[in-house]
Amino acid sequence: MAGKLLPMVDDAPEQPQAGRTRRDFLLAGVRTGSVVAAGGLLTILAKAPAAAGTVWQIDPDKCTQCGLCATNCVLQPSAVKCVHTYAMCGYCKLCFGLLKDKRTGNTLSVENSRCPTDAIKRVFVEDPYYEMHIEENLCIGCGICVKGCTRFGNGSMYLQIRHDRCVNCNECGIARACPAGAISRVSVKTPYKLKTRRA
Amino acid sequence: MPLLEPGPWDRGKRSRLALAALAAVAGAAPAARAQEQKKQPPPEFSEGYTPPMPSQPQPRMPWLAMLDVALLAAALGLAAWIGLHRRSRREMRLLGLFSVLYFGFIRQGCICPVGSIQNVALAALGSGYALPFAAGALFVLPLLASLFFGRVFCGAVCPLGAIQDLALLWPRRVPAWLDSALSVLPYAVLGIGVLYAAAGTAFVICQFDPFVGFFRFSGGWLAISLGAGLLLLGTVVGRPYCRWLCPYGVLLRWTAALTRWGVRITPKDCIQCHLCADACPFGAISPATLEAPAEPRATARRRLGRVLAVTPLIVAAGALLGWLGAPAVARYDRVVSLAERVYLEEAGRVKGQTDASEAFRKQATPTGELYRQALVKRRWYGGATTLFGAWCGVVVAGKLIFLTLRRRRPDYEADQAACVSCARCYTSCPIEQERLTGLRSPLRDAPEQL
Numbered sequence: 095m096a097g098k099l100l101p102m103v104d105d106a107p108e109q110p111q112a113g114r115t116r117r118d119f120l121l122a123g124v125r126t127g128s129v130v131a132a133g134g135l136l137t138i139l140a141k142a143p144a145a146a147g148t149v150w151q152i153d154p155d156k157c158t159q160c161g162l163c164a165t166n167c168v169l170q171p172s173a174v175k176c177v178h179t180y181a182m183c184g185y186c187k188l189c190f191g192l193l194k195d196k197r198t199g200n201t202l203s204v205e206n207s208r209c210p211t212d213a214i215k216r217v218f219v220e221d222p223y224y225e226m227h228i229e230e231n232l233c234i235g236c237g238i239c240v241k242g243c244t245r246f247g248n249g250s251m252y253l254q255i256r257h258d259r260c261v262n263c264n265e266c267g268i269a270r271a272c273p274a275g276a277i278s279r280v281s282v283k284t285p286y287k288l289k290t291r292r293a
Numbered sequence: 294m295p296l297l298e299p300g301p302w303d304r305g306k307r308s309r310l311a312l313a314a315l316a317a318v319a320g321a322a323p324a325a326r327a328q329e330q331k332k333q334p335p336p337e338f339s340e341g342y343t344p345p346m347p348s349q350p351q352p353r354m355p356w357l358a359m360l361d362v363a364l365l366a367a368a369l370g371l372a373a374w375i376g377l378h379r380r381s382r383r384e385m386r387l388l389g390l391f392s393v394l395y396f397g398f399i400r401q402g403c404i405c406p407v408g409s410i411q412n413v414a415l416a417a418l419g420s421g422y423a424l425p426f427a428a429g430a431l432f433v434l435p436l437l438a439s440l441f442f443g444r445v446f447c448g449a450v451c452p453l454g455a456i457q458d459l460a461l462l463w464p465r466r467v468p469a470w471l472d473s474a475l476s477v478l479p480y481a482v483l484g485i486g487v488l489y490a491a492a493g494t495a496f497v498i499c500q501f502d503p504f505v506g507f508f509r510f511s512g513g514w515l516a517i518s519l520g521a522g523l524l525l526l527g528t529v530v531g532r533p534y535c536r537w538l539c540p541y542g543v544l545l546r547w548t549a550a551l552t553r554w555g556v557r558i559t560p561k562d563c564i565q566c567h568l569c570a571d572a573c574p575f576g577a578i579s580p581a582t583l584e585a586p587a588e589p590r591a592t593a594r595r596r597l598g599r600v601l602a603v604t605p606l607i608v609a610a611g612a613l614l615g616w617l618g619a620p621a622v623a624r625y626d627r628v629v630s631l632a633e634r635v636y637l638e639e640a641g642r643v644k645g646q647t648d649a650s651e652a653f654r655k656q657a658t659p660t661g662e663l664y665r666q667a668l669v670k671r672r673w674y675g676g677a678t679t680l681f682g683a684w685c686g687v688v689v690a691g692k693l694i695f696l697t698l699r700r701r702r703p704d705y706e707a708d709q710a711a712c713v714s715c716a717r718c719y720t721s722c723p724i725e726q727e728r729l730t731g732l733r734s735p736l737r738d739a740p741e742q743l
Contacts, residue, residue, distance in 0.1 A: 121551050125440050128548075132433045136426070144423030146355045158652040168511050180344030184333025223336050225344075248333050258350035261509070264404040264412065265496035274652035275627055279422070286349050291335065 148279035150266040151287050154252035156276035159237035159244065163253055166271040167235070173260040174235030174253050174268065176213070176228050181291040182250035185223035190246040191239035192216065192226060208238050230256065250289065257285050358427035361400060366434055368392060368450045373442035375449070376714035377554055380725070385448060385716040389455035397452035397508040406431045406446065407453065407541040408499045410483070411490035418491035435541075439548040443555040443707075447535055447545060448714035453504050454535050457527045458715060464574035465529045472576050473696065475537040480688040483540035484681045492673060494626040498540055531574030535713065546710040556707040558718045560728045563704035566736055570705055572721035577711035582701045597697045604694070608686035615682020616675065623674035632667030635660060 139145055152163075152174070163174035176191075192214050213232035217225040228251075235253060243251040255277075269277035280287070335344070368388065375384045396405065404412070409432040416424035435446035447454045486498040499505070503520035506512025512520075526533050535542055549555070558569045563581070570578040623629045627649075634650050637643045639660065646654070653663065707718070719725050723734035 121553070124551055125553060128440055129437060132437055136430055136433060139424055139426045139429040142423055142426070145426035147358065147425035147427060148422075149352045156652075156656060158648070158655060160648050160652070168505075168509050170511055177347045179347055181335060181346075183335060183344070185336050186333060219342050220338060220340055223338065246332070248335070256350055257352035260352070261401050261403060262352065263499065264408045265499035270495060270500070273648035274656065276652075282352050282355060285352050288347060288349070 144281070147282045149255070149257060149262050149282050149285045150260065150269055150277055151255050151280045151285060152253050153276045153278070153287055154254070154289055156274045157237070157240070157253055158274045158276075159241035159253070160273055161236050161238070162271045162273070163268050164234050164236040166268045168263060168267050169259060169261065171233075172235040172268070173255050173257075175230050175233045175256045175259075176235065176237070176239055176251055177254040177288065178226060178228050179250050179252075179289045179291070180225065182248050182289060183226065184248050184250075185219060185225065186247070187222050187224050189214070189216070189224070189226050189239075189243070191243035191251045208242065210234070210236060210238065214239060226251070252289055254286055254288070355427075358425075361396075362427055362430040362434070364395070365406075365431060365450065368396075369434060369438040369442075369446060372445035372449045372714065373438060373554075376445050376556065376716055377442060380716060380719045382716040382720050385714070386459070389449040389458055392450050392455045393452050393459065396450070397456065397504070401505070401509050403499075403505065404428060404431060405453070406435050406451070407539060408496065408502070410540055410544070411486055411496045411498055414487040414490040415493060418487075419493045422493070436544060436548045439545045440551060441553045443552045443709050443712060443714055444542075444545045444549045445714045447542065448716070451535075452508065453502070453539070454532060454713065456504055456507070457524065457532045457534060460524050460527045461531050461574055462528045464531055466571075466574070466576065467530055469576065472536070473692070477688050477692050478537050479540055479543045481685055482538055483543045484684045486540050488622070488677055488681050489625065492626060492670065492677065503534060503538075532713070536575060536711075549712070550710040552709050555709040556712050556714055556716075556718070558705060558707055558722050559724045560722075561724055564724060564734075564736060565705060566723060567705060568721045568723065569718040572717055574717065575711060575713060575715075577708050577713070578718060579702055579706050579708045581704050581706075582699070593697065593699065597694070600690070600693045600697055604690040607690045607693075608683050611686025611689070612679050612683040615685070616679040618682070619675045619678040620671070622678045622681075623671050626670050626674070628663070629667045629670050629674075632663050635663060 164172050167173050192209065211232045211234055213229045213234075215227045215229055217227050219225050237253050240251045240253055243249055266277060368391075372385070372388055375381055375388060404427070409428045412422075412424055412428040413432050415422045435450070438445055449455055449458070482498070486496075489495050489497050501516065501519065503516065503523050506516045506520055507524075523534050558578070565581050565583070567580060570580055624633070631649050631653055634643075634647055635653060638646065638650055723736045726732075727734050
């Protein structure tokens with residue numbers, strides 16, 4: 095046996111012959127019917143407009159920045175990141191997204207930053223405007239900056255599921271946890287719900 | 294004039310007052326929030342600066358899902374070939390290892406045929422969801438394979454099955470009564486999975502998937518401990534998830550019972566040595582019925598009659614339990630639990646707000662609309678949970694009927710509905726060893742050793 099781990103396939107046992115009894119005939123009918131039905135179903139599906147599938151996305155208008163996106167995603171860090179629609183931004187020097195509510199004095203120093211991972215970089219554009227740039231590889235999707243920007247700023251910062259990271263679970267962990275019900279399936283062809291500058 | 298000047302507007306009291314005013318406005322008029330948000334007009338830049346656009350990294354290409362479907366089909370074909378034709382345990386184990394690595398760790402277990410039950414249920418019974426092609430194909434392919442080759446999907450393609458098969462180090466047999474009793478559980482899991490998916494409430498089969506946490510190296514403590522517990526148990530008890538929990542296994546049982554080709558243990562005549570049945574860790578080999586049953590036919594018939602007589606009672610009891618449990622089952626739905634909470638808050642019977650009720654109030658949906666939606670859901674759950682209870686009753690009664698039936702088998706045979714084509718029995722069959730080695734089995738000449 096030791097030298098022959100693989101069986102000799104030439105004399106493999108014969109399977110029983112079908113088609114002899116009425117039972118065999120009925121079973122063959124059931125099997126053929128199932129194959130035809132499955133083939134039909136898959137053909138219909140392949141032509142359906144939704145065949146390409148869905149992905150999960152956050153509706154920024156419903157989001158309450160509760161912070162569960164950072165903890166309830168199966169990925170660590172979360173697939174949810176802060177996204178910035180710059181066209182809506184006021185380009186403030188002191189960004190509500192960036193700074194604490196109760197900052198001490200008029201200081202621009204780092205300890206006043208409210209982003210726990212320092213993912214917001216302030217880039218000078220022209221006096222007195224500053225671009226708030228999100229470093230996505232640092233962002234953990236906690237939504238603290240989004241909360242500040244939504245409550246006191248222009249709401250140009252918001253959370254989105256980033257599809258380069260999202261593994262598109264059949265049941266999205268943060269969708270289940272979201273208290274606002276803000277996360278739903280969207281078509282894979284329109285995978286983002288970006289805010290736009292309102293007229 | 295804008296409330297806030299751009300730049301260093303932070304000049305103590307004034308800005309704090311402005312903040313307070315803004316907060317008051319934001320709190321008082323949630324409906325007008327979207328309009329109020331533009332508190333600081335985007336500046337007009339002088340030096341030709343244009344605001345950058347947020348990037349939109351695209352999801353995994355849809356054709357890659359087709360690749361997964363093709364790989365699944367190929368793996369099913371390979372498993373059928375190895376299990377039924379090559380009859381090689383070693384190759385089956387290698388294929389299982391591949392499935393754990395690719396479908397498990399690389400594809401991270403989503404979506405899988407087990408979970409696709411819910412996509413099908415949601416598309417067929419729910420509203421507003423169209424079944425994606427890949428989900429439909431993943432659902433159908435293993436069932437089709439099982440219709441022709443038995444449960445080869447479970448054997449070495451399903452990553453959940455394969456990881457348990459690899460973990461099974463010291464197999465022990467489970468008492469038949471326990472195995473039989475636990476084997477009704479998957480029907481209940483299937484029922485509850487379809488129930489919650491069709492309602493659009495949740496995909497609970499995925500939520501309580503015990504092994505996906507391992508495949509992703511993450512997951513909640515509940516999922517991880519469930520998976521670790523099952524794997525630990527699975528070192529001595531063969532495939533506990535597949536046999537006593539997996540809802541897709543139920544469908545595969547049904548199709549495999551009709552299978553065209555299945556595992557045949559002995560290449561030629563069975564010498565009834567029962568070594569294969571001893572080797573099967575899943576209790577999937579039915580022993581030969583050597584002697585006619587000792588009891589007279591009339592006794593067996595009376596017993597069947599009694600079970601058939603209580604069947605309607607069992608089904609009715611199940612339906613009643615389902616109907617009674619409907620409100621509790623419905624509470625798992627977001628809308629229902631939210632409506633109950635908001636109602637209690639409005640009535641002043643609870644203090645404070647939950648995150649969900651706070652979020653609901655911010656969205657400024659009328660409370661009546663929420664109650665209406667919750668009532669529709671509740672009514673649906675009333676009927677559906679009753680049906681679910683009746684289904685559980687049917688399963689229990691069916692199990693009892695099945696247990697009263699005796700069938701004659703001349704030889705030891707793989708029970709096609711339960712067999713997962715793991716190929717363990719081949720290595721223990723002395724007649725198969727004769728075929729492999731060309732040597733005559735000593736058991737033939739010394740049948741008293743059996």
